[in-house]
Amino acid sequence: MHMADALISPAVGGVMWAATAGLIGYSAKKVKEEMNERKVPLMGVTAAFIFAAQMINFTIPATGSSGHLGGGLIMAILLGPYAAFLAMASVLTVQALFFADGGLLALGCNIFNLGFWPCFVVYPLLFKTIAGAQPSRGRIIAGSLATAIVGLQLGAFSVVLETLASGISALPFGTFVLLMQPIHLAIGVIEGFATAAVVLFVWKARPEIIEASATAKPFEAVSIRNVLVGLGIATLITGAIVSWFASGQPDGLEWSMFKTSGHEELEAPEGVHQTLAGLQEKTAFLPDYGFKAPPKAEGEKELAESWPAISGGTSVSGLIGSVLTLLLAALIAVVLRRRGAAATGNIKHPF
């Protein structure tokens, strides 16, 4: 359920990046306060454990397929919500960079969908209430199942909302929900049982590990509320800004029948680039070098107005031009590769 860059719009990606960056900053602050820098290697190695554990499968009786451990829940149980959120974010970053599993722009969405729900919402509300301070076999199984199922349902639903808001896929809301939720119900059941099996084993072998994390630190309940409130405010503000910029740009909408209401605002180029330009200013990298966006925003308006007008005549010349451009790009690449290999004497790869 990792989202790809190809299916999201810059506005959705940017908003989710901002939300996730805020959460990472907040979690980092909390972890730092809590430290205990003993937790630093613990977090890192636990995240690596998630990767390794996902390579171990078990067979699911009567289906012939196999399942493996998910990530967020077991880390929340072992590390607590803040450290677990950071660890989950790091796992998803490595997956995006090395396995291209989920894109870079979509990374904010993915961290939110797979990290925020299990770590900050479902684990404290469900797992802690059910498995609680006095864990038993049944409570651990019930808690893991409920947490995994609800967490994945929320995550899958977020995927649906983010994809719809981006407007690249033509899937209508109802169909997409009917596709995503049942699949993730099944995955949730499997993940719940897998997590329960591992937690039960650890609970028997080293009960102090599970119990130490189950006894809540008092500040957590309060600060999670803060996170939620802050996040809500941030979302409202960003949403308001985006729709405000977009509302003055009512072009090219009516010719697509399957757009759900509201997403046109997000797609409108001017709003997008205002938001992104704002973000760039906020991150304040090389503020004097103006590769921000003002000239771009103008030009895009023209483009946005012109792109619905694809006609038969222009598409032929477009095709010819595309092929030529691609050949040109390939030619440049070949020349550079020859020259590079000759100059540095690097390893030669078969093309």
Added chain:
Amino acid sequence: MSSISTHAYDLGTMDRLSRQDTSVHRLDGRAKLLTTLVFIVTVVSFGRYEVSAMIPFFIYPLVLCSLGNIPLVYLVRKIIVVAPFAILVGIFNPIIDRQILTTLGSAQISGGWISFISILIRFTLTVWAALTLVAITGFNAVCAALEKLGVPRVFVVQLMFLYRYLFVLIDESLRLVRARSLRSFNGKGSGIRTFGSMVGHLLLRTLDRAQRIHQAMSCRGFSGEIRVLRPASFGLGDVAYVLGWSVLFVGLRLFNLPHLIGNGLTRLFA
């Protein structure tokens, strides 16, 4: 089993590729990271029915792979492995969106097919750019760049730890899987009970390992900060790199180059 080993091997290949010494490898990590982000944002900012205007963007990953001596076949294989998700979601577009948008000769092409092709192109471009970034930068340099750009240190250290111990733990879990498959016949012993104790053992060993690592690091003066040897300096070359590519991306975003070329040519021969 074989897929697991290739995964692990894959990580090693990326790491090896990133250790080369070419002109693009020598650039500052921040420059490459920022340029990649500009590239991805520009590509996904195209409208959903845009196809031809995205083609010139292939120049970016192609040039970087050439300059960085990255084998194309290897990256293409990686892109194909992750393609099913984009194809799965995208394939609904031709089914749902049947409005005819354009004709090519006598063939009528619906909006759904155009947006599907558009999804595939933007998928290839964005994934290729992300993989190229790691292959020409290396994970540790990406982390260092993140820290310099203001990402909290705790998170950066977390990323570096994860990467460092990934190799060790993947080896360990490969050994576990091999041992189990040697001992299980007819699918016996590969159920959830064995799984629970296997992964549980791996977890306990991991926790012990974390403790040993922490003690060893404390003995050597670890204070929550990882120091990297490679000095990172943002020079004129890096500025030129970021600006040059960004100007090109914005230019290609504003002007549909294939259209211009195609129009010019058809006019020339008409």
